[in-house]
Amino acid sequence: MSWETVIGLEVHAQLSTSTKLFSSASTKFGSEPNTQVDLVDLGLPGVLPVVNKDAFKKAITFGLAINADINQESTFDRKNYFYPDLPKGYQITQMTQPIVEGGSIEINVDGNIKTINITRAHLEEDAGKSIHDAYPDKSVIDLNRAGTPLLEIVSEPEISSAKEAVSYMKALHQLVTFLDVCDGDMSQGSLRCDANVSIRKVGDSELGTRTEIKNINSFKFIEKAINFEIKRQIKVLENGDKVIQETRLYDSLKDETRPMRSKEFANDYRYFPDPDLLPVIISDDEMDEIKDSFPELPNEKSKRYISELKIDENEAQIVSSSRELSIFFELAVDSESDPKLAANLLVGEIGSLLNKDNIKINESNLSSDNFNTLLKRISDGTISKKIAKTVLADIWDSGKDADEIIKNQGLVQIQDESIIQDVAQKILEANPDQVAAFKGGKDKLFGFFVGQVMKETQGKANPKSVNDILKKLLS
Template identity: 70%
Template sequence: MSWETVIGLETHVQLSTKTKLFSRASTAFGASPNTNVNLIDCGLPGVLPSVNKEAFYKAIRFGMAIDAQINQVSIFDRKNYFYADLPKGYQITQMDLPIVLGGSINIVSGETTKTINITRAHLEEDAGKSIHDEYDGYSAIDLNRAGTPLLEIVSEPEISSAKEAVAYMKAMHQLVTYLDVSDGNMAQGSLRCDANVSIRKKGDKDLGTRTEIKNINSFKFIEKAINFEIKRQIKILEKGETVTQETRLYDSSKDETRSMRSKEFANDYRYFPEPDLLPVVISDEEIKRIKDEFPELPSEKEMRYQQDFKISAYDAQIIASSKSMADFFEAAAEQTGNYNLLANWLIGEISAYLNKELIEINESKLSIANVAILINRIDDQTISGKIGKAIFEEMCISGISPDEIIESQGLKQISDDGAIEEIINSVINDNPAQVEAYRGGKDKLFGFFVGQVMKLTQGKANPKTVNAILNEKLK
């Protein structure tokens, strides 16, 4: 039997504000447990929340970017449930009147471009964090995350495969980082999603029973979790059984989803308007200010890079796809004139290193100044491209300036024609048989002579000069 998959994603984006949604406690990641918490986050009696204006501005910026309707009047609601990491016993969220309605995001999966519509995006506070592996036989609670502002973005059920889901999340990551809405750090939980997955017979109009996979925080795990769930549901349906509507967790160590709890409905949470917060009204002047301060988006950067820096459309697209890479490129371009060489290094050696280490460029030891110096030294022929790669490896480890490495290791390229000619004469005199064979028509031996010269100079001879003198000498 032929089946088709229907997926909707609920994306939780931690907004990059300095303080929490309803308190002045810090949102800084990595603090000692339960140190970034105040009385409001703990939900102590008599405390009153106050709204973080910057969180609204970031949510509106996102809504504008996806061409959504911005509700200039929005209200908060209480979502009631009990869990150890939710000290108040309820979460402040937006149910009936969210800040953002509608909009869409374009994704690219393979060679196909597809539009995924957005149902809504609403503001809410994050819960704390339960820690189950710190103390034997006990669970611990860290409330540092409690109250951190979240933008929950709900897609329409229009995603058809795990690969499309990954493409959607990558597009979302690119958008929120470019907008400075979030740092998008999935490892730290700044961007995560719940995947609603269902299966139906091909051609059916009605949706199948869905399951929700909670809190997936990497592109790889999104694909693996959804693919496992698709296979699991098809297996159940082909046995003639019924899929249970429930919430499931993805276990990456076993590469499987497992049941967490039966799926709740909205009325299970007993939503009602938050009595401690008035409706929030965003003025026309504030909307205009947000529009006027709107940042440059990837497609606009691509066009500008091609015009201003004369790099290829492909290079511009790759560099502009990551905000950290784009920022690095623009800053380094101010310190070097060879933009194409800079682009080639960013897309080639530098990207390969970052992918291997699973880090962003701003998390590495590569400084803008040092990369620009490396490009300049290759461009002015102080070093060859090959030696540049060796220097780059040292830069990644130590963060030392290329000029220091060149000086301390004696790596400066030999460009003196007389010195290179003397070495070439020596190679020719030491290899008469190869010279005779080359002159007899074995042109491939030219590489042999180049290799011998490079060996004697430890790779420091200028390749262009070597080739020119060898051509003349071997005629």
């Protein structure tokens, strides 16, 4: 029997605002526990929530980017449930009138483009954090995260494999980071997803019973959790049993999903309009303001790099694919530094250093200013591209200024042709056999001579001069 998979994803993106959705407490990650808590976050009686304008701006920016409808009037509802990390006893969310409805996202699966429609994206507040291992018989609560703005992005059930789910998540990740809507840091939980997975016989029009896998926080785990769940459900159905609608957790250590401890009663959240919050109206002027400050997206960036800066297509795509990298690139390039060279080094040398250390460019010792200096020193002939790699490696470790490294280590390129000529002459004299072989037709030996001259000058000879001089001497 052949089965097909139907997946819908609910992605929670923590909005990169400075303050919470309804209070002016900071949302900074990693602070001392319970130091970023306001009376509103604590749910004390008598306090009133006030919406964060920037959270709306970010949600709308996302909506515009996916060609969705923006509800210029939206409202908030209460979702009622009890859990210790939710002090009010309800979560404020947008059930009936979400800020964003519709729209779509294109994903690329092995070169094939597929469009995934978006049902809605709504604003809601995050809960606090429960920690279970501090005491043997108690849990502890940190409310720093309570009230942090989330954009919950709900897809239509149009995803048909774990692989597609990962592509979708990657496309979303790129989009929200470029839009500066979310920092995209999955390890800190800034972007996490719940996957609704069901199985049906190929050709069936009705959906099978779904299970929901909660809080998956890496691309790898999305793929593994969904694949495990697909296999599990197929096995259940092929044994003649029924899939139970339930919430499951993915255990990455055991690579399996298992049911969360089920509650005696089914969830009944008793949504109702939050009487503390008036409808939020976004005026046409506010919409125009948001549209005017809409950031340039990867595709547009890539096209601009190719047409205006004459960057190679492949390199333009790589540089524009990450927000950090493109910002770094744009800061480093000016009228005196060569954009082609910059892109080339970013994709090549710097790319491999980043991969090796598994960091982002803004986490490295290389600043855009320092990279700009390095580029200028290559363009003005102070150092060769080869030496630039040595300087780069030094900056990578020490963070020192490029000019300082060049000066202190005596890396300035030898431009004086008479010096190069002397060295070349010596090399040829020291290797009579090779010279004879070269003259006898072994053209490849030219590289050997170049290498020797470079070695003798510690890589500082201007490569073009070396070539010209050797050609002359060997002719």
